[in-house]
Amino acid sequence: MSNPESFRELCRKEIHTGPTSGVLPGYIQANLLILPKCVAESFEDLCTRNPVACPILSKTEGGPQFLRNHASLIKQGTFDIRTDFPRYNVYSRGKLVQQKNNCVNEWSSDHVGFLIGCSFTFEHALEKAGLVPKNVLYNKNVSMFRTTKFLDSAGIFHQCPYVVSMRPYKLTEVEIVREITRKFKKTHGEPLDWGYDGAKRLGIEDLQKPDYGDPIDIGEQEIPMFWACGVTPQLAVTTVGDRIEGSVIGHTPGHMLILDATDVDWC
Amino acid sequence: MSNPESFRELCRKEIHTGPTSGVLPGYIQANLLILPKCVAESFEDLCTRNPVACPILSKTEGGPQFLRNHASLIKQGTFDIRTDFPRYNVYSRGKLVQQKNNCVNEWSSDHVGFLIGCSFTFEHALEKAGLVPKNVLYNKNVSMFRTTKFLDSAGIFHQCPYVVSMRPYKLTEVEIVREITRKFKKTHGEPLDWGYDGAKRLGIEDLQKPDYGDPIDIGEQEIPMFWACGVTPQLAVTTVGDRIEGSVIGHTPGHMLILDATDVDWC
Numbered sequence: 045m046s047n048p049e050s051f052r053e054l055c056r057k058e059i060h061t062g063p064t065s066g067v068l069p070g071y072i073q074a075n076l077l078i079l080p081k082c083v084a085e086s087f088e089d090l091c092t093r094n095p096v097a098c099p100i101l102s103k104t105e106g107g108p109q110f111l112r113n114h115a116s117l118i119k120q121g122t123f124d125i126r127t128d129f130p131r132y133n134v135y136s137r138g139k140l141v142q143q144k145n146n147c148v149n150e151w152s153s154d155h156v157g158f159l160i161g162c163s164f165t166f167e168h169a170l171e172k173a174g175l176v177p178k179n180v181l182y183n184k185n186v187s188m189f190r191t192t193k194f195l196d197s198a199g200i201f202h203q204c205p206y207v208v209s210m211r212p213y214k215l216t217e218v219e220i221v222r223e224i225t226r227k228f229k230k231t232h233g234e235p236l237d238w239g240y241d242g243a244k245r246l247g248i249e250d251l252q253k254p255d256y257g258d259p260i261d262i263g264e265q266e267i268p269m270f271w272a273c274g275v276t277p278q279l280a281v282t283t284v285g286d287r288i289e290g291s292v293i294g295h296t297p298g299h300m301l302i303l304d305a306t307d308v309d310w311c
Numbered sequence: 312m313s314n315p316e317s318f319r320e321l322c323r324k325e326i327h328t329g330p331t332s333g334v335l336p337g338y339i340q341a342n343l344l345i346l347p348k349c350v351a352e353s354f355e356d357l358c359t360r361n362p363v364a365c366p367i368l369s370k371t372e373g374g375p376q377f378l379r380n381h382a383s384l385i386k387q388g389t390f391d392i393r394t395d396f397p398r399y400n401v402y403s404r405g406k407l408v409q410q411k412n413n414c415v416n417e418w419s420s421d422h423v424g425f426l427i428g429c430s431f432t433f434e435h436a437l438e439k440a441g442l443v444p445k446n447v448l449y450n451k452n453v454s455m456f457r458t459t460k461f462l463d464s465a466g467i468f469h470q471c472p473y474v475v476s477m478r479p480y481k482l483t484e485v486e487i488v489r490e491i492t493r494k495f496k497k498t499h500g501e502p503l504d505w506g507y508d509g510a511k512r513l514g515i516e517d518l519q520k521p522d523y524g525d526p527i528d529i530g531e532q533e534i535p536m537f538w539a540c541g542v543t544p545q546l547a548v549t550t551v552g553d554r555i556e557g558s559v560i561g562h563t564p565g566h567m568l569i570l571d572a573t574d575v576d577w578c
Contacts, residue, residue: 089493093500096360096463193460194512196363196503196539199493203504203512226356226466233360236463237470245461245470272463 048302049119052128058145061130063298065185069168070307072117072231073300074101075160075274076129077281078147080290084156086199090280091158094195097206097272098280099161099230101303108151111159117303125157131296133278138285143296150291157293161231162274162300163209165307169224177211178260185298186211188256188273192247193236195280200287204280207256207273208236208246212266221269228307238269246270256297315569316386319395325412328397330565332452336435337574339384339498340567341368342427342541343396344548345414347557351423353466357547358425361462364473364539365547366428366497368570375418378426384572392424398563400545405552410563417558424560428498429541429567430476432574436491444478445527452565453478455523455540459514460503462547467554471547474523474540475503475513479533488536495574505536513537523564 048071054060064073079087084103091098102111108125111117127146134142134150144150163186167177179186187210195204213221218238226234237245251268252259256275262268278294285292295301315338321327331340346354351370358365369378375392378384394413401409401417411417430453434444446453454477462471480488485505493501504512518535519526523542529535545561552559562568 089500092496093363095362194504198501229359233356234465237461 048304049122051302052122055130056124056127061145061299064130064300064302065164065298068302072101072303072305072307073162073164074303075162075277076125076132076157076293076295076301077160077277078125078151078155078157078291078293079281080288080292081154081156083200083288086201087158087277089198090195090201090204091160091277093198096232096236097195097276099232101159101161101230103159104157107153108157116309117159117305119304126151129295129299129301131299133294133296135281135285135292135294138282138288140282147293150293154290158277159301160274160277163228163232163271164300165231166225166228168307169228170221173220173224175213175217175221175224179211179258182260184260185257187251187254187258187260188275189246189248189270190255190279195276200284201280202284204276204283206236206246207275207279208248208270209257209273210251210254210260210268210270212260212262212268214265215267218267218269225271232272232274235269235271239267242270243268315571316389318569319389322397323391323394328412328566331397331567331569332431332565335569339368339570339572339574340429340431341570342429342544343392343399343424343560343562343568344427344544345392345418345422345424345558345560346548347555347559348421348423350467350555353468354425354544356465357462357468357471358427358544360465363499363503364462364543366499368426368428368497370426371424375424383576384426384570386571393418396562396566396568398566400561400563402548402552402559402561405549405555407549414560417560421557425544426568427541427544430495430499430538431567432498433492433495435574436495437488440487440491442480442484442488442491446478446525449527451527452524454518454521454525454527455542456513456515456537457522457546462543467551468547469551471543471550473503473513474542474546475537476524476540477518477521477527477535477537479527479529479535481532482534485534485536492538499539499541502536502538506534509537510535
């Protein structure tokens with residue numbers, strides 16, 4: 045695990061099949077969505093219209109081993125989108141049907157894969173500033189909530205809700221936390237909203253009952269802060285899945301691709 | 312009024328000071344926002360994070376007569392952002408304080424001007440397809456509504472609501488109307504939502520009481536369709552205006568800048 049290239053090889057050989065939280069800090073981690081070509085344009089439109097929730101880092105061009113702007117993200121010849129994530133979710137008609145260590149059999153020449161930004165990178169920056177997120181401090185998964193805020197519709201993607209991640213901070217820390225995360229423009233950037241009023245605006249009813257991840261205590265001196273979350277695209281697929289013919293593949297949440305690019309390259 | 316250059320000259324000479332609806336169809340019209348430099352970065356972040364509601368076409372660089380990507384939008388030497396809109400709204404601390412035919416006295420070297428996409432362009436395309444918007448058909452202003460959907464926050468811009476424009480269409484026309492407007496990626500693109508359920512999701516209570524523009528009848532066979540609207544940035548300025556020191560200048564709604572670029576160039 046000394047560098048991203050060798051870590052991807054461990055995944056390809058199915059030696060590493062677990063989560064990537066804490067793996068190779070400072071390197072960008074990416075969410076995945078692989079779709080049939082016939083809906084890929086709709087999905088790309090959805091991402092372009094909603095760049096905060098669905099920030100595209102790259103997409104496959106000319107096969108599963110090639111990315112648009114490949115060289116700036118991953119060393120040539122050291123990447124295969126079908127094998128280099130530790131674990132994959134396979135969807136059919138919007139339903140999760142299988143979890144696997146590779147998607148070689150599901151991938152076809154009719155598929156396009158998208159790499160989507162992940163908030164891991166700004167967690168590392170918060171840590172460096174002494175503002176360690178509580179989920180990191182207590183070694184838990186971040187709390188994630190489905191909201192009542194909808195993405196701006198695109199093609200087949202209509203009525204798709206934002207998913208947000210939540211990290212508690214003191215009121216006096218809000219502006220510096222916003223400032224630090226603002227720089228990560230390709231990995232969700234600054235928070236969408238914050239405070240108990242912000243939770244109401246997002247339609248979140250119970251902060252101790254996340255829809256994904258672990259519950260995180262919010263102290264008396266703290267308020268919740270909400271960032272757009274890379275689970276949003278997978279929820280979009282399950283929302284309109286009955287309109288998609290053919291396999292859709294995502295990463296298993298928490299099981300990310302590690303790129304050769306660092307947060308410094310992409311800030 | 313034979314071409315955009317001579318029309319801009321009429322505005323500069325304060326001969327044309329009225330609305331631009333129906334002026335030189337096919338040429339792109341632009342909304343305006345001029346801000347002090349100290350908040351321009353926040354505003355540009357807001358636009359980048361919310362490209363559907365706040366699509367930046369260009370911004371001034373090096374003075375009021377120069378734009379980023381100038382040549383693709385306006386012929387060199389035929390433009391001045393302070394005089395070439397027919398009419399201007401001047402804001403102080405978020406309050407509208409004056410309407411004027413130019414903003415020469417308000418502009419300073421400390422200002423940056425942004426041109427924002429306007430939905431006029433797709434109205435022309437809808438007309439060409441025989442789907443004349445009712446506001447055009449009856450020569451009324453489009454209905455615009457303040458919604459309960461918030462922009463993704465950026466810098467000083469927090470809790471700023473989307474404004475949407477509404478055009479009624481038959482249920483059988485919805486998909487073709489979506490398809491035609493989808494192409495106009497820099498001028499709001501396809502609708503955010505539609506139907507009476509869509510009105511509820513956007514928090515619109517009474518479709519006959521628009522917050523801006525004229526009421527438009529919705530026939531029994533029709534449903535409302537909602538597009539993001541270029542009034543959104545001006546509402547953002549009035550929402551957080553008490554945090555902005557110095558003059559802010561917008562166009563008077565309906566009184567747009569006519570560019571030399573056409574919808575064909577920018578589709």
